Structures are given as structure tokens and as C-alpha cells.
Amino acid sequence: MELCNLEETITGLEFIGIAKHSESGEEFQVYSNGSQIDEDIRLGFYKHKKGKFYEVLGTTFNPENNEKLVVYKGLYLDEKRGLEALWVRPLKMFLDKDEHSIPRFRYV
Secondary structure, eight states: OOOOOGGGTSTTOEEEEEEEOTTTOOEEEEEEOTTBSSSSOBSEEEEETTSOEEEEEEEEEOTTTOOEEEEEEESSEETTTEETOEEEEEHHHHTOBOTTSOBSEEEO
């Protein structure tokens, strides 16, 4: 399959690499708009208010109510879930602050 060079037609995007669909085997080019995935959250590393570190991988939507969700992984060994367990949390909850105005997650 011939892959087109989208870098010439899509400005402001960074080429990430080639991904292969897990079922069809079709290859496609993957681009990123840098570290900004929307106006509220960035890709990268965050520290939870309790001290553990996580990496935000992107966002997705709940198919039941179209609520935006943050997809992130733990950067530690979780006894129940293993190493680098994936987590999903509503964007609003991810960005919440506690009663002392301390953010649940802080970008580092």
C-alpha cells in the first residue's frame, strides 16, 4: 500500500510514525499536533496529588453520553493492575481541585 505524504498538505502537525490496524493490517500515518490535545490538557507527565506519576496518552469519548475522557497510564507497578496500567477518567474529574484548591493532577 502506498502511503501519501500528509506533511505537505497538513501544516502544524508532527509526523509520529506508521501504525498498523490490529485486525485489517492496514498501515496508516500517525500525526500529532504537538503536546496540545485540546484547550484543557496536554500530553505528557503528571503528578497525582498523592505523589504517583502518570503519563497522559490522549483523550477519548464515552459512547454512552459523549463525555470527554482522559486516557493515561501509571508509571509505577500497581499490585492489582501490573506495570503501566491504563486508566480512564472524565476530563472534568482529571482537572478537578480539592477543597484546598490543590489540583488532582499537576503537569510536570
